[in-house]
Amino acid sequence: MSDFLFNPLLVKEMRDRFRSRKTMLILAVYLFVMGGIPMGFLLMDPLKAESLGDNRDLFLISAGIHYAMVCFVAPALTAGAISGERERQTLHILLTTQLSTRTIILSKLITSLAFSTLLLVASMPLYSIVMLYGSVSPEQMAQLVLFLAVNMFFLGSLGLFCSTWIKRTSISTVTTYGIAFFFVVGTGLLFFFIGESLQQTYPEQYVNSNVWSMYELQMLAGTNPIIVLSDILGESFDQSDDITFAPWLFFSCVYVVLSFVLVIWSAYLLKPIRRKWWSWKKRPVRVQ
Amino acid sequence: MVIETVHLGKRYGNLQALADLNLSIEPGKVFGFIGPNGAGKSTTMLILSTLLEQSEGEAFVCGYNVRKDPASVRQSVGYMPDFFGVYDNLTAVEYLEFYAGAYKIPASKRRALVGDLLELVNLSHKADAFVDSLSRGMQQRLGLARCLVHDPAVLILDEPASGLDPRARIELREIMKQLREMGKTIIISSHVLPELAELCDDIGVIEKGRLIAYGSVHEVSNRDTGQSRMQLRALRNLDKAGLLLASSPYVHQLTEYMGGYRFYFQGTEQQKAELLQELLDEQVAVVYYGDSKKDLEDVFLAITEGVGME
Numbered sequence: 001m002s003d004f005l006f007n008p009l010l011v012k013e014m015r016d017r018f019r020s021r022k023t024m025l026i027l028a029v030y031l032f033v034m035g036g037i038p039m040g041f042l043l044m045d046p047l048k049a050e051s052l053g054d055n056r057d058l059f060l061i062s063a064g065i066h067y068a069m070v071c072f073v074a075p076a077l078t079a080g081a082i083s084g085e086r087e088r089q090t091l092h093i094l095l096t097t098q099l100s101t102r103t104i105i106l107s108k109l110i111t112s113l114a115f116s117t118l119l120l121v122a123s124m125p126l127y128s129i130v131m132l133y134g135s136v137s138p139e140q141m142a143q144l145v146l147f148l149a150v151n152m153f154f155l156g157s158l159g160l161f162c163s164t165w166i167k168r169t170s171i172s173t174v175t176t177y178g179i180a181f182f183f184v185v186g187t188g189l190l191f192f193f194i195g196e197s198l199q200q201t202y203p204e205q206y207v208n209s210n211v212w213s214m215y216e217l218q219m220l221a222g223t224n225p226i227i228v229l230s231d232i233l234g235e236s237f238d239q240s241d242d243i244t245f246a247p248w249l250f251f252s253c254v255y256v257v258l259s260f261v262l263v264i265w266s267a268y269l270l271k272p273i274r275r276k277w278w279s280w281k282k283r284p285v286r287v288q
Numbered sequence: 289m290v291i292e293t294v295h296l297g298k299r300y301g302n303l304q305a306l307a308d309l310n311l312s313i314e315p316g317k318v319f320g321f322i323g324p325n326g327a328g329k330s331t332t333m334l335i336l337s338t339l340l341e342q343s344e345g346e347a348f349v350c351g352y353n354v355r356k357d358p359a360s361v362r363q364s365v366g367y368m369p370d371f372f373g374v375y376d377n378l379t380a381v382e383y384l385e386f387y388a389g390a391y392k393i394p395a396s397k398r399r400a401l402v403g404d405l406l407e408l409v410n411l412s413h414k415a416d417a418f419v420d421s422l423s424r425g426m427q428q429r430l431g432l433a434r435c436l437v438h439d440p441a442v443l444i445l446d447e448p449a450s451g452l453d454p455r456a457r458i459e460l461r462e463i464m465k466q467l468r469e470m471g472k473t474i475i476i477s478s479h480v481l482p483e484l485a486e487l488c489d490d491i492g493v494i495e496k497g498r499l500i501a502y503g504s505v506h507e508v509s510n511r512d513t514g515q516s517r518m519q520l521r522a523l524r525n526l527d528k529a530g531l532l533l534a535s536s537p538y539v540h541q542l543t544e545y546m547g548g549y550r551f552y553f554q555g556t557e558q559q560k561a562e563l564l565q566e567l568l569d570e571q572v573a574v575v576y577y578g579d580s581k582k583d584l585e586d587v588f589l590a591i592t593e594g595v596g597m598e
C-alpha cells in the first residue's frame with residue numbers, strides 16, 4: 001500500500017495537479033459559479049426573514065448547479081490522462097518501466113479524484129447558507145454528498161476508460177461527454193419512453209399507470225442521476241413516485257460497481273501484451 | 289545468447305511488417321539493425337521491449353520470454369524509442385529520479401545514481417535545467433541516461449541519431465562506445481550503414497520485414513561479390529592512370545569522379561596493392577587510393593535492391 005502511495009507517478013501527478021496556477025484558477029471559477037448563482041437568486045428574490053428555514057428553492061438550485069458542475073468538470077479531469085501521455089509520446093517509456101498498468105491507471109484516477117474531492121469539500125461552506133434558508137435535513141445533505149462523490153468517481157473512471165481506449169484526447173473527451181450524456185439524460189428518456197409505450201401498447205394490462213411500478217422500470221429509474229437527485233432533494237416525478245427501494249443506495253451501488261469495471265478494463269486495455277481470454281479468430285500456432 | 293528470436297513475425301492486418309526473423313545476439317555485442325523506412329526495425333524493437341505482441345514466433349531477452357514474462361524482460365532492457373517526449377516542468381534530475389522511482393530503485397540511492405548518469409552523458413551542467421528546455425541532442429542523451437537507470441543488461445536504441453547534427457552524433461557515438469566497454473549488449477537501428485559501421489560488431493540488414501543480410505560489418509560489406517568500390521585521386525598523369533585502370537582486368541565501371549576516378553574493384557587485397565604499384569610506376573601522382581567514402585551506402589543499396597519485388 002505505501003508502495004503504491006509513494007509511486008513516482010502518483011507523486012508527480014499530484015504535484016502537477018495541485019501546484020499549478022491553473023488549479024487555483026479552476027477552483028476560484030468553480031467556487032465563484034457555485035456561490036454566485038444562488039447569491040444571484042437571493043438578490044433577485046430576497047427572502048423574508050420569516051421564511052428562514054422554510055424555503056427549499058435555494059437548496060434545489062445549489063444542488064442542481066453543483067451536480068452540473070460535477071458533470072462538467074469530472075470527465076475533463078481524466079479524459080486526457082492516458083491519451084495525453086500517448087500524444088506527448090511518453091506512454092511507451094512509461095509502459096516499459098516496472099509500473100504496472102493498474103498502478104498507472106489508479107494513479108491517474110486518484111489524482112483526479114483528489115482534485116474533485118477538493119472541489120466538493122471547498123464548496124461545502126456554501127451549503128451553510130443554504131441550510132440557513134432551507135429546510136434541509138443532515139440526512140439529505142449526506143445523501144447529496146454521497147451522490148456527488150459517486151458521480152465524480154464514475155465520470156472520472158469513464159474519462160479514464162475513454163482516454164485509454166481512444167488514441168486522441170480530443171475524440172476521447174467528446175466521447176466521454178457523449179457517454180455521460182447518455183447516462184444523465186438518455187437513461188431518463190428511456191425510462192419514460194419505455195414506460196409510456198408499454199402503457200400505450202397494452203392498456204388493459206397496465207391500468208392506472210401501474211406500469212411504473214414494474215421492477216425493471218424502477219431499476220432503470222434508479223440508474224438515472226436526475227431522477228435519483230430529485231428523489232434525494234424530495235422532489236420526485238410522478239412516474240418515479242413509487243420506487244420501492246432507496247434510489248440513492250441503488251444508484252450508488254450500481255455506479256460504484258460500474259466504475260470498478262471501467263477501471264479494471266482500462267488497466268487491461270493499457271497492457272501492451274494482453275492475455276487472451278477470448279479470441280475471435282483462431283491464430284496459427286507455430287510448433288517447432 | 290542475450291537476445292534470441294525464433295521465426296518472429298508480426299502482421300498488421302494484411303501487411304506482413306516482419307517475417308521469420310531469427311536473430312541471436314551474444315552478450316556484450318553491439319548489433320546494428322539497418323533498413324530503409326518501413327522495413328520493420330521499430331516493430332522488432334517494440335516486440336523485444338514488450339510493447340507489442342508478435343503474431344508469430346517467440347522472442348527471448350536474457351532468457352525471458354517477452355510474451356510470457358514481460359516484467360523480467362523490462363527489468364533487463366533499456367528501450368529508447370525513435371521519438372519520445374519529455375514531461376514539462378521537470379528538471380533533468382527530477383526526470384531521471386522519476387524513472388528511477390518507476391523502476392523501484394530505493395529513494396536513498398537515486399540521488400547518487402542520477403548524478404552518475406548525468407556525468408556519463410555529459411549533462412551534469414544541465415542538471416537543474418527543465419527538460420523541455422534542452423536541445424534535441426541533449427534530450428536524446430538524457431533519454432539514453434533514462435534507459436540506464438535500472439542498469440539493464442540490454443539496450444534497445446531506435447534510431448538514436450536521427451535528427452542530430454554531426455557533432456551530436458559523434459558525442460552520442462562516444463557515449464555508446466563507453467557503454468559497450470561497460471559490457472552492455474546493444475541493439476541500435478539506423479537507416480544508413482556508415483553510421484554504425486565503426487560501432488557495431490554485427491549488423492543485420494532488413495528490408496520489407498525480412499532479414500536479408502546478417503553478419504559482421506566486414507562480411508556484410510564484401511558479401512557475395514567480393515567487389516568493392518574504390519576511388520583514385522591524382523595530381524599528375526591522370527590520363528595515364530585512366531588508361532591503366534581501363535586496361536586492368538580487375539576494374540569495372542570506371543567513371544570520372546572529383547578530379548579522379550571511381551571504379552569497382554574485383555579482386556584480392558594483394559591485387560589491389562599491385563595495381564597501385566603499377567600506377568606509381570607510370571609516374572601517376574597518387575594522393576588517394578582506397579575505398580570510396582560512399583562504399584557502405586552502395587553496399588546497402590546493392591543489398592536492398594529488388595527485395596520484395598519477387
Ligand SMILES: Nc1ncnc2c1ncn2[C@@H]1O[C@H](COP(=O)(O)OP(=O)(O)OP(=O)(O)O)[C@@H](O)[C@H]1O
Nearest residue numbers: 300303305323324325326327328329330331332370
Ligand atoms: N500500428 C501500425 N499499424 C499498421 N501498420 C503499421 C503499424 N506500425 C507499423 N506499421 C507498418 O509496419 C511496417 C514496419 O514499420 P516499422 O515502424 O517497423 O518500420 P521501421 O523499419 O522502423 O521504419 P523507419 O525507418 O521509418 O522507422 C511499415 O510498413 C508500417 O507501415
Ligand SMILES: [Mg+2]
Nearest residue numbers: 329330370446
Ligand atoms: Mg522506426
